[in-house]
Amino acid sequence: MSFQQQYRQKRRSAADAAAEVRDGDTVIVPTGAGEPPGLLTALSERRRELRGVRVGQILPLDAFDYFDPATAEHIRPVGYFLGPASRPGAQQGWVDTLACHFSELPQMIRRGLTPADVVFSVASPMDEHGFFSLSLGADYTMAAVERARAVVLEVNANAPFANGNCHVHISQLTALVETEVPIREVGAPSIGPIPEAIGSHVAEMIEDGSTLQIGYGSIPDAVVMQLRHKRDLGIHSEMMGDGLLSLIECGAVTHRRRNYLPGKAVATFVLGSARLYRYVHRNPAFEVHPADFTNDPYLAGQNDRLVSINATLQVDLFGQCGSESLGLTPYSGTGGQSDFVRAANRSRGGQSFIVLPSTAKDGRVSRIVPTLDPGTLVSTSKNDVNYVVTEFGVAQLRGKSMRERARALIGIAHPDFRAQLQEQAQRLKLL
Numbered sequence: 517m518s519f520q521q522q523y524r525q526k527r528r529s530a531a532d533a534a535a536e537v538r539d540g541d542t543v544i545v546p547t548g549a550g551e552p553p554g555l556l557t558a559l560s561e562r563r564r565e566l567r568g569v570r571v572g573q574i575l576p577l578d579a580f581d582y583f584d585p586a587t588a589e590h591i592r593p594v595g596y597f598l599g600p601a602s603r604p605g606a607q608q609g610w611v612d613t614l615a616c617h618f619s620e621l622p623q624m625i626r627r628g629l630t631p632a633d634v635v636f637s638v639a640s641p642m643d644e645h646g647f648f649s650l651s652l653g654a655d656y657t658m659a660a661v662e663r664a665r666a667v668v669l670e671v672n673a674n675a676p677f678a679n680g681n682c683h684v685h686i687s688q689l690t691a692l693v694e695t696e697v698p699i700r701e702v703g704a705p706s707i708g709p710i711p712e713a714i715g716s717h718v719a720e721m722i723e724d725g726s727t728l729q730i731g732y733g734s735i736p737d738a739v740v741m742q743l744r745h746k747r748d749l750g751i752h753s754e755m756m757g758d759g760l761l762s763l764i765e766c767g768a769v770t771h772r773r774r775n776y777l778p779g780k781a782v783a784t785f786v787l788g789s790a791r792l793y794r795y796v797h798r799n800p801a802f803e804v805h806p807a808d809f810t811n812d813p814y815l816a817g818q819n820d821r822l823v824s825i826n827a828t829l830q831v832d833l834f835g836q837c838g839s840e841s842l843g844l845t846p847y848s849g850t851g852g853q854s855d856f857v858r859a860a861n862r863s864r865g866g867q868s869f870i871v872l873p874s875t876a877k878d879g880r881v882s883r884i885v886p887t888l889d890p891g892t893l894v895s896t897s898k899n900d901v902n903y904v905v906t907e908f909g910v911a912q913l914r915g916k917s918m919r920e921r922a923r924a925l926i927g928i929a930h931p932d933f934r935a936q937l938q939e940q941a942q943r944l945k946l947l
Contacts, residue, residue: 519646522686533691534558536666539566542594542631544660545573546638546653547785549700552670554693555636556580563591572614572630574655574849575599575732575787577700585610596621596656597849606846618754618784618852619811622659632660638699639669639684639692640677646686651678651796651804652699653785658682658806666690674699676796680782680803701789704758705734707741710873713907715739718825718869721903721910722746725773726867727819729753729856730760731826732787735871739825743768750774751781752819754811754852756802758788761795771801776818784810811855817862824856824868828895831904832888833922833941835913837870837896844891857900861914867903870896874906874930882933884925886940904928922946 517525534555537543543559545551551573559571560581571582572594579601582591588610595602595613605611616624624630637657639648648669650657658681661667667689673696707715715738722728722743727750730736740759743749749769751760763769764781771779784807786796796802809815816822828839829847840848853870860868872883884906888894904911904925911924922941926934941947 519642519686522646523642523692526686526689526692528691528693530554530558530693531561533668533693534562536668536690537566537569537634540568541633542570542572543634543636544625544632544657544664545571545576545636546650546657547574547655548577548653548702548787550638550650550653550657550785551576551578552636552638553578553697554695555668555670556582559591559636563587566590570594570612570631572596576601577702595849597851598846603847613846613849615850617811617850617855618807619813619855620808621656622806622808625656625659625663628663632663634666634668635660635664636668637670638675639671640675641671641673642686643677647683649677650682650684651676651786654680654682654804654806655784656807661688668692670695672697672699674793676793677798678796678802678804679798679800680805681809682804699790699793702787703789705737707734707738710907711735711738714871714873714905715742717905717910718871719743721867722823723821724748726750726821726823727752727774728760729816729822729824730755730757731853732757733827735827736825748773750819751783752777752810752816752822754784754807754856756781756783756786756788756792756796758792761788761792775820782810807852811852813855813858813862816856816859817866819863821865822860822863823866824860826853826856826870828870828872830883830885830888830892831870831872831925832885833925833937833944833946834918835898835901835904835921835925836888836894837901838888838892839895840893841891843889850895854896854900857896857902861900861902869903869905870901871905874908874928879930879932882929882937884929884933884937886937886944918946
């Protein structure tokens with residue numbers, strides 16, 4: 517049977533394809549723009565027919581109707597990393613969260629520690645060899661394709677076909693659904709004076725020829741905007757966004773000095789504008805790979821001068837970074853922050869930056885604290901943290917004693933809180 521004959525045989529309506537989900541199944545959905553709206557809408561419409569179904573995904577963008585506390589016993593979302601759609605439910609207790617490094621999630625799926633019964637994903641149109649590209653999110657989804665009972669793709673005429681280890685063959689599919697809706701776009705965050713100041717401190721320390729990993733948010737984007745005068749940068753990141761694309765377009769990124777995968781940018785998911793998605797399409801200089809490749813600290817650390825830039829919510833005087841919760845209130849997830857902090861620490865000439873504004877709540881609360889608020893989840897440990905940056909400067913913590921760390925962090929706290937932090941550090945016997 518030809519590839520086209522298989523294609524026609526497996527083509528379904530969204531409602532028929534969603535019927536592949538059974539009671540007790542775990543449905544795996546890719547990161548961000550890789551979530552298939554037609555399939556997830558159809559699944560939502562039949563949610564009351566099901567019981568004990570879980571939908572696992574990172575950074576869900578749209579609040580489909582299965583994000584519903586009234587039907588959580590039918591379909592319960594599981595947040596591998598919380599996004600706008602899943603954060604309220606996690607804070608109310610009807611969305612579950614998963615604790616794991618992003619780099620290890622594919623392995624957890626392969627070992628059966630994290631279930632994967634059905635895959636729902638956006639994919640590019642099929643090529644002449646019978647392959648589709650999961651260009652928007654290979655992440656943990658490629659591992660789920662290997663293990664799932666049913667693989668259902670929402671084939672979108674607007675989805676790019678990316679190079680890399682992100683291809684699924686027609687023979688692997690249970691069903692496919694066709695659509696031409698625009699791919700979900702996410703605009704660049706607004707950048708105010710505080711993110712701009714933080715970005716300036718970081719940008720000054722990045723050398724020509726560095727390879728970049730940039731997290732999501734206004735502060736990492738503020739760093740990117742101030743790197744346009746750099747030369748021969750490279751990209752090895754979990755996320756490819758419009759900020760990094762702008763560095764390619766202005767000539768700051770050339771990949772010429774990358775010693776690992778020279779000449780190529782790599783990422784595990786793509787999230788941004790239609791312009792970005794067009795750049796990804798069949799571009800030999802860009803590849804999408806699963807997270808156990810892009811985020812593996814050993815592999816990523818083979819890049820010389822690897823620079824990781826990630827945001828946090830709170831840092832204590834020991835250097836512990838709480839990036840996932842505000843006390844007991846969940847906010848995001850482990851993600852790849854600690855993956856790339858450890859990778860940068862392994863890298864020859866590497867640097868990792870944890871960035872945050874010095875205050876929250878309109879200046880009423882310090883984000884530099886004596887100890888993390890009770891219940892706060894530690895995302896980057898005191899043993900891994902390198903540079904911490906606020907708008908008031910840079911604290912280098914690696915190799916420093918607890919006393920030296922406390923002094924350095926108080927020095928980049930907001931001036932209104934430094935005396936108080938000094939007193940608290942003395943009570944903790946740090947000063």
